[in-house]
Amino acid sequence: MWLVIFGLLLIAVTLLRNIRHVPVLSMEIPSQGRTICDLAGNPVVILAPQIVGTPEEHFVRLHEFVHVRQLSDNCGRAMSRFQYDKSFRISQELEAYCAELAERVKYGMNADLLMHNIRLIFDRIYEADTTKINCGGDNGNPIAPP
Numbered sequence: 001m002w003l004v005i006f007g008l009l010l011i012a013v014t015l016l017r018n019i020r021h022v023p024v025l026s027m028e029i030p031s032q033g034r035t036i037c038d039l040a041g042n043p044v045v046i047l048a049p050q051i052v053g054t055p056e057e058h059f060v061r062l063h064e065f066v067h068v069r070q071l072s073d074n075c076g077r078a079m080s081r082f083q084y085d086k087s088f089r090i091s092q093e094l095e096a097y098c099a100e101l102a103e104r105v106k107y108g109m110n111a112d113l114l115m116h117n118i119r120l121i122f123d124r125i126y127e128a129d130t131t132k133i134n135c136g137g138d139n140g141n142p143i144a145p146p
């Protein structure tokens with residue numbers, strides 16, 4: 001029993017430490033945030049300098065750290081699938097955008113307006129079928145497209 005509890009604690013501490021040690025850099029990029037793999041195959045978050053220190057940084061960090069979790073198992077493999085597999089890319093981005101939406105709603109922003117903007121982004125950038133872009137219910141969990 002105690003061994004199981006100790007094991008779970010060890011796993012929790014390891015996961016927390018891994019997330020905390022992801023480097024966050026600031027440099028000019030075409031978007032507000034981006035997550036890439038470093039040469040050693042670990043995720044690195046890049047934030048656009050213009051959002052650092054603004055309220056927007058919190059939401060962009062939250063979005064990018066969903067990608068960090070998505071990439072944490074095998075950064076290179078997940079990133080390459082992200083680039084060539086359109087429906088995988090849409091599902092990964094939807095998870096990140098929906099987590100961001102849920103957080104923005106907590107700060108009093110309008111969920112319907114946010115969802116409208118997300119559908120616009122998925123239409124223009126990810127060429128997704130926007131009728132399938134949905135963050136689900138109150139908890140903001142995405143409904144993955146088929």
Ligand SMILES: [Zn+2]
Pocket residue numbers: 063067093096
């Ligand atoms: Zn993203």
